[in-house]
Amino acid sequence: MSQMTTSPQFVSMRDVFGDKLLELSKRDPRVFALDGDLANSTKLDKVAENNESKFLQMGIAEQNMLGVAAGLASVGLQPWVCSFAAFIVKRAFDQIVVSIAQPKMNVKMIGAYSGLLNGCTGKTHQSLEDLAIMRTQPGMIVLAPADSVELQQMMEYANQYDGPVYIRVARDSYPVLFDEQSYRFQVGKGVTLASGTDVTIISTGTQTSRCLEAVEQLKQEGISAELLHLPSVKPLDAEAIIASARKTGVVVTAEEHSIYGGLSSAVAEVLVENFPVPMERIGVQDKNSESGSNNALLNKFGLTAEHVAEKARKVMARKKMAQ
Structure with a gap:
């Protein structure tokens, strides 16, 4: 069976991300969503509105947010930290290196609004370096989905993997390329x-x-x-x-x-x-x-x-x- 869909439609990755993380937060008691005051843009607001006890508002303080995530992971919880890629990667990189990557903490990092196409929010909100930065860290898993189907499967993988994961997520809607019944994402495989x-x-x-x-x-x-x-x-x-x-x-x-x-x-x-x-x-x-x-x-x-x-x-x- 082909892995690709025969009738592509356009679906927003960020909407699917919000829905999937809400599902994971309800299914897995370890999962918490950490927000840097961008929940309406990243769609973490779906967790805030539907599973409030699993939503932690960190404010516009990305370095602290990653430090808190490391602390949560150190006691057996699984934080999912989400912000614009430009903020989560570049503003908090030292915390990622020292507190998450080196001790291989079980933290999932979502770089939303990645790349060039970020809805005219301005060049300060664009991130063209995140893949380069994150792949320098030993033990870091770095993923970039092509569509919403692949993103959901990556999130399932990340939820089961014990260690740091970075997933690059786009703002806009993109064609659904993969058939959700037959496609299976595998880390390390093209x-x-x-x-x-x-x-x-x-x-x-x-x-x-x-x-x-x-x-x-x-x-x-x-x-x-x-x-x-x-x-x-x-x-x-x-x-x-x-x-x-x-x-x-x-x-x-x-x-x-x-x-x-x-x-x-x-x-x-x-x-x-x-x-x-x-x-x-x-x-x-x-x-x-x-x-x-x-x-x-x-x-x-x-x-x-x-x-x-x-x-x-x-x-x-x-x-x-x-x-």
């Missing part, structure tokens, strides 16, 4: 969403749906593109990356994140040590982000399906020149 022989496109998180569009565009041109979705940024499916690179001979990476330190860097590390091939990177280049509408930002920073297809053609041309 998912081949399209098989091809000419070029490999490797993506994570929200960028995967745009890469699927690029695959279809390339198909119309007679180009056979393979799409490997990596929901688990750490641990990474090195075996799948190498196998696909061997198959096509060229790789394009794509992420709604800086090109430094995130998915592209992780993939490059695998390839340079095991099977070097021509590679192009889709992501925010060495530039500061800007405020704007979704479409304007995607075009400005080269993240559209058209930009992915363009990079695929470019890397294929490099392969041809090298032959």
Whole structure:
């Protein structure tokens, strides 16, 4: 049975996150939701309104919030800490390192409003470095779902895993790519969403749906593109990356994140040590982000399906020149 849905619809990850965490908070006595005064945006308000005893309001004090989470975990509870990715990762990183990552505390961290597309809340609220920052921590699980189905399964995994987990969640609605009956998320494993022989496109998180569009565009041109979705940024499916690179001979990476330190860097590390091939990177280049509408930002920073297809053609041309 195919893992992908045949009739995609658009669903908000943050709404599904709020519903799922409410379910977990009712089902698992260990689970508590910690909020940094953003519950109406992150949808932690669903826990606040429907399971008030499991909701802890920490205020606009992210460093303290992560410290409290570590304390809760130290007595056997399982805190789920949620804020904008820009705040939870960058403002509280020292607390994450010292109080959570090093002692491997059972804390689940949700970076909401990740990437570029955050509803014009401003560039100070954007996070293009969170994957890079979090994957530097030993023992940290770093996940980026492509859709709401995958997010729910990641949350189930995180609820059963004993240790720190970071999940990157988007604000807007995205296409539902996976069939909830047949798809099964596995940490450390990639998912081949399209098989091809000419070029490999490797993506994570929200960028995967745009890469699927690029695959279809390339198909119309007679180009056979393979799409490997990596929901688990750490641990990474090195075996799948190498196998696909061997198959096509060229790789394009794509992420709604800086090109430094995130998915592209992780993939490059695998390839340079095991099977070097021509590679192009889709992501925010060495530039500061800007405020704007979704479409304007995607075009400005080269993240559209058209930009992915363009990079695929470019890397294929490099392969041809090298032959």
